[in-house]
Amino acid sequence: MLLALTDHLHCTGDHAASWLVARADAAVRGWMVEGELGCPMCDVTRGIRGGVLSWDPAVAAQPVAPLLMTGPDDDSVIRLAALLALVEGSAPYVLCGDMGRYAVALGAVAAAPLVLLDSPDDSAAGLATIIRGAPRMPFADRSVRGIALDATHASAERVAYAVRVLAPGGRMVAGSDLALPSGIRELARDDRHWVGERVVDHSSVSAPVAIGRAPAAPRRGWNG
Numbered sequence: 226m227l228l229a230l231t232d233h234l235h236c237t238g239d240h241a242a243s244w245l246v247a248r249a250d251a252a253v254r255g256w257m258v259e260g261e262l263g264c265p266m267c268d269v270t271r272g273i274r275g276g277v278l279s280w281d282p283a284v285a286a287q288p289v290a291p292l293l294m295t296g297p298d299d300d301s302v303i304r305l306a307a308l309l310a311l312v313e314g315s316a317p318y319v320l321c322g323d324m325g326r327y328a329v330a331l332g333a334v335a336a337a338p339l340v341l342l343d344s345p346d347d348s349a350a351g352l353a354t355i356i357r358g359a360p361r362m363p364f365a366d367r368s369v370r371g372i373a374l375d376a377t378h379a380s381a382e383r384v385a386y387a388v389r390v391l392a393p394g395g396r397m398v399a400g401s402d403l404a405l406p407s408g409i410r411e412l413a414r415d416d417r418h419w420v421g422e423r424v425v426d427h428s429s430v431s432a433p434v435a436i437g438r439a440p441a442a443p444r445r446g447w448n449g
């Protein structure tokens with residue numbers, strides 16, 4: 226698990242939003258290999274073993290298809306990188322389930338933090354952060370730059386949380402059979418996928434100003 230990613234992770238407990246505190250027992254060049262994340266509000270801890278963060282050990286301690294993953298072809302990789310608008314930076318991109326097959330190849334396209342939720346195997350541990358068993362997106366609101374959903378992470382609740390954690394302008398990619406969720410503006414679609422972006426939420430921008438004055442527009446950058 227990438228240690229710097231701790232800044233973007235949140236507890237999924239039913240309480241006010243809370244960051245997590247990391248305790249690294251073994252770390253190599255900024256990657257936590259063994260350790261623990263704890264929530265200061267509900268005291269739940271999540272273990273990290275072999276670099277893999279297990280959100281709920283009872284649910285998904287093991288990959289579902291170890292060592293059977295085949296890499297996607299080059300065209301598919303470039304296509305997904307383009308759909309996600311993958312660029313170097315500190316804000317993470319999240320690949321759900323089977324989309325984790327793209328991690329190694331996407332890592333070669335741009336130096337961006339990749340998070341794999343319930344990936345089919347653990348072969349990308351060390352270059353991507355693997356999280357298993359989280360009931361919903363374990364990230365701070367507006368902290369994620371792109372999300373590729375697969376069919377197993379496309380329930381209404383999971384998709385709603387995915388929208389919530391996306392930064393304004395962040396990209397969401399999903400199968401074309403999934404309905405476009407509220408808060409996402411469609412950019413393009415074909416028979417396989419659609420891609421959309423998180424609509425900028427102006428609700429937090431303060432009172433309107435009088436016409437005739439031209440104050441600088443608030444800059445809404447990536448969170449991190």
Ligand SMILES: [Zn+2]
Pocket residue numbers: 236237238240243264265266267268269
């Ligand atoms: Zn908590």
